[in-house]
Amino acid sequence: MATRILIPTPLRPFTGQQRAVSAEGRTVGELLQQLTMDHVELRPHLFGPDGRLRSFVNVYVNDEDIRYLQREGTPVTDRDTVSIVPSVAGGAPATAAPAASELPALTNEEVQRYSRHLIMPEVGVDGQRRLKAARVLCVGAGGLGAPASLYLTAAGVGTLGLVDFDVVDVSNLQRQVLYSTSDVGRSKLAAARARLTGLNPGVNVVVHEAALTSANALGIIREYDVVVDGADNFPTRYLVNDACVLTGKPNAYGSIFRFDGQASVFGAPGGPCYRCLYPEPPPPGLVPSCAEGGVLGVLPGIVGTIQATEAIKLIIGVGETLVGRLLLFDALHMTFRTLKLQRDPDCPVCGDSPTIRELIDYEQFCGVPAASAAGSAAQPGEGETTVEDLRARLDAKAPVWILDVREPREFEICRIPGSTLIPLGELPKRLAEIPQGAAAPEIVVHCKSGARSAKAVRLLAEHGITNAKNLKGGILEWINRIDPSLPRY
Numbered sequence: 001m002a003t004r005i006l007i008p009t010p011l012r013p014f015t016g017q018q019r020a021v022s023a024e025g026r027t028v029g030e031l032l033q034q035l036t037m038d039h040v041e042l043r044p045h046l047f048g049p050d051g052r053l054r055s056f057v058n059v060y061v062n063d064e065d066i067r068y069l070q071r072e073g074t075p076v077t078d079r080d081t082v083s084i085v086p087s088v089a090g091g092a093p094a095t096a097a098p099a100a101s102e103l104p105a106l107t108n109e110e111v112q113r114y115s116r117h118l119i120m121p122e123v124g125v126d127g128q129r130r131l132k133a134a135r136v137l138c139v140g141a142g143g144l145g146a147p148a149s150l151y152l153t154a155a156g157v158g159t160l161g162l163v164d165f166d167v168v169d170v171s172n173l174q175r176q177v178l179y180s181t182s183d184v185g186r187s188k189l190a191a192a193r194a195r196l197t198g199l200n201p202g203v204n205v206v207v208h209e210a211a212l213t214s215a216n217a218l219g220i221i222r223e224y225d226v227v228v229d230g231a232d233n234f235p236t237r238y239l240v241n242d243a244c245v246l247t248g249k250p251n252a253y254g255s256i257f258r259f260d261g262q263a264s265v266f267g268a269p270g271g272p273c274y275r276c277l278y279p280e281p282p283p284p285g286l287v288p289s290c291a292e293g294g295v296l297g298v299l300p301g302i303v304g305t306i307q308a309t310e311a312i313k314l315i316i317g318v319g320e321t322l323v324g325r326l327l328l329f330d331a332l333h334m335t336f337r338t339l340k341l342q343r344d345p346d347c348p349v350c351g352d353s354p355t356i357r358e359l360i361d362y363e364q365f366c367g368v369p370a371a372s373a374a375g376s377a378a379q380p381g382e383g384e385t386t387v388e389d390l391r392a393r394l395d396a397k398a399p400v401w402i403l404d405v406r407e408p409r410e411f412e413i414c415r416i417p418g419s420t421l422i423p424l425g426e427l428p429k430r431l432a433e434i435p436q437g438a439a440a441p442e443i444v445v446h447c448k449s450g451a452r453s454a455k456a457v458r459l460l461a462e463h464g465i466t467n468a469k470n471l472k473g474g475i476l477e478w479i480n481r482i483d484p485s486l487p488r489y
């Protein structure tokens with residue numbers, strides 16, 4: 001009796017790129033044991049050292065979360081479909097809805113501009129006035145924030161806040177449709193405000209040119225009715241989640257990776273939050289970011305537009321939102337699925353006896369910096385070396401063995417001369433290729449920006465190879481400071 005198990009994109013490298021595999025077993029636990037015997041490399045991604053299923057991996061039987069069935073003892077048959085859903089690096093009226101008499105009136109120009117909304121029974125003049133009164137905050141003006149802010153502005157949301165601190169990079173233009181080639185090098189928020197105000201001068205675009213932090217998040221989020229989470233890293237995701245729960249603001253969540261998207265609405269009254277779904281973040285480096293793993297340019301367009309749709313429904317108070325459901329979108333096979341989510345009564349932030357009552361240190365909680373701090377000129381930490389040091393050692397012809405743990409496609413784009421490529425995922429079974437012994441040169445490990453190589457250095461140390469150092473800032477820092485002739489990606 002074989003049951004089908006759907007494998008998400010981030011885990012497919014460990015199943016020979018198969019999207020679905022079959023395994024034998026009477027319960028979910030037996031199936032997962034069989035699965036990880038058939039695909040041994042999958043095991044550390046699903047199970048912790050204590051043999052328990054990792055908390056950032058959720059398992060569903062059909063559309064039910066096994067945590068609310070019989071966990072790993074949940075029985076399965078060959079008619080069931082089991083899904084593995086790991087976390088990846090974005091109703092009722094949203095808040096106390098104003099009475100109709102308190103809503104702002106529409107001008108004649110606005111009646112004309114929004115006429116396609118006004119003639120819909122679900123929106124109408126009342127709904128459009130609710131949009132005009134609404135304040136929506138987009139956290140991040142990147143891949144998800146771009147389409148979300150464009151559609152929310154076009155739809156006539158009265159106040160649109162944007163939080164970001166980046167400048168437009170040429171590699172953003174493949175998906176961040178808010179920006180033009182002429183914006184490269186410009187502050188994202190300055191470019192975004194110009195574009196959005198041009199699209200709809202009636203919308204008050206408020207820019208918060210800063211990183212969202214535990215110090216400023218509550219103050220910023222309190223000013224808004226609905227949050228659209230377009231963060232690209234785990235610390236900011238947990239920060240946005242907790243701040244939304246603590247301030248009682250619903251959060252239209254979206255996330256993207258390669259061809260896969262997720263969307264939901266968290267923090268709505270009675271509904272689950274992101275921590276109910278993923279109580280803990282994955283360890284640093286286990287789940288690649290879009291900068292490391294790539295993303296189809298259209299994907300954030302679709303997911304960000306879904307987030308804008310949910311925000312609008314929350315404001316108008318129509319339809320059925322994604323509260324209590326997780327939408328999974330697979331662009332490669334063009335499928336949409338929804339899984340049921342429940343509020344966890346033991347959730348540390350939205351549960352019945354919450355233990356988190358104020359914002360915490362999210363970088364520490366996730367073990368990674370929120371912003372791409374890699375590449376700063378700070379002193380190297382223990383076990384790290386700098387690009388200047390590597391350059392000096394190469395110039396002096398000192399013995400050094402450079403290990404590149406990126407993927408072959410990245411190696412084709414650019415490489416440090418003399419480096420050897422062993423992708424991080426292949427490292428455990430290719431340790432014999434690493435020079436070892438008393439006469440072995442020091443090893444310098446690098447990836448794109450330093451996260452994967454830090455993991456590789458730890459992995460080498462676990463196998464007794466202790467003369468390896470992580471190249472701080474990775475090849476991007478090498479390009480920035482040593483060889484600007486190489487292409488950045």
Ligand SMILES: [Zn+2]
Binds near residue numbers: 275344347350
């Ligand atoms: Zn929760």
